[in-house]
Amino acid sequence: MHRFRITELNEGAFQLRGQERDHLVRVLRLRPGQELLGFDNSGREWLARVEKIDEDCVTCSILAVREPQVEARLQAYLVIGLTKGEKMEWVIQKGTELGMAGLLPLRAGRSVLRLEGKKAAERTERWRKIAVEAAKQSRRVIEPTIAPVSHWQEIKRLLPEETQCLIAYEGETSRRLLAVMEELDPVKPVAVIIGPEGGFEEAEVAWAEQSLKALPVSLGSRILRAETAALAALTLVLGYGGDLG
């Protein structure tokens, strides 16, 4: 059944407007009487029926509401140095499938991709659409947040206050990510910080250790591409947290 993001919830009904409306009407061609599912990032999911299709909105009546146990209990964030090409899209899509709570694109020292001002805002909007679509396909009820493209200092402000940070660093040879998971508080959020191609500069790691209390961790003895490292780290964190199986 098709899924839609609800922004206007009323008593017994909700309206879909803008892109959600257009997608329903023009692409999926749903008609009055047909059923669909809606979510609003609260954790709830609504079974609803299309009642009325107007020029600017679709009205749906609510048939049932439930709270599916589909979201990860562990709030896992991915901080990732801007990387080129489609890698960010790929990471957003698969990170959403895996169950991440949010992704924070970081202007890392060695990021080849530079995004500023309007271009950064446009790219962030595109990434948010990818996140919503991926959430729908994964049948999640809370879409992951995609933060604005940020510098290190902004990352600190954007992460939830008690976030336990792990920074993947090739210079770290002994501290294993899974071993660190055993020492963390299981109810507080975890953020994995992944560098761009070329990795992090020593000064960045030192700053993260100092200001984010980040623990450098190793992802093993093989060279991982940035996107592989991002997904591997998320998988290990969510897997250890009991959320991937």
Next chain:
Amino acid sequence: MHRFRITELNEGAFQLRGQERDHLVRVLRLRPGQELLGFDNSGREWLARVEKIDEDCVTCSILAVREPQVEARLQAYLVIGLTKGEKMEWVIQKGTELGMAGLLPLRAGRSVLRLEGKKAAERTERWRKIAVEAAKQSRRVIEPTIAPVSHWQEIKRLLPEETQCLIAYEGETSRRLLAVMEELDPVKPVAVIIGPEGGFEEAEVAWAEQSLKALPVSLGSRILRAETAALAALTLVLGYGGDLG
């Protein structure tokens, strides 16, 4: 430094022919005196110097040999139902980065992609090239084996004899992959069996349980695409085995 796969190892030297030679000469344009690294899937790595470039081969003198600790200790195999598009290529590339020992493409009941005869052989060759390239980029010294496209019965014959099999199945709701890892023998190979889009048929899972002694495992409460499931399962197996960090 560039890496090459060695097939002709002699006393104090080796020859590179065919595609390895052509890549060295025409693409990378290495010249006598330049250094390179070679591997032959034995676990060893050779530091060598180009001595002589001929029409059909390049002769390299060996400067040093070592056994880098770069390969995973746990032999992790991925059995994956044939999937469409570029997904197999991604999985081979990223599975190689993660450290898998081999990949076995499976003709699953619900595989939309059908590969037979000559087409299957050609595709397998292409996948093997991708595996070699990914091994080089990851600085691995043993390239993962890519099996011929196989039916279930052939999978049984192709996997090492003591392989402990785990089959990812949406019908399994309680047995978690990481929990199962605790019960496995850490020195024997592990294979994760991942279905195509559409998953496995009940009869396939039953056969795998019966004939491969496969344990059905859950990869969590969210829908994962085949390629995401494959990489997540490999990551959890290799991560638990201590090979990813």
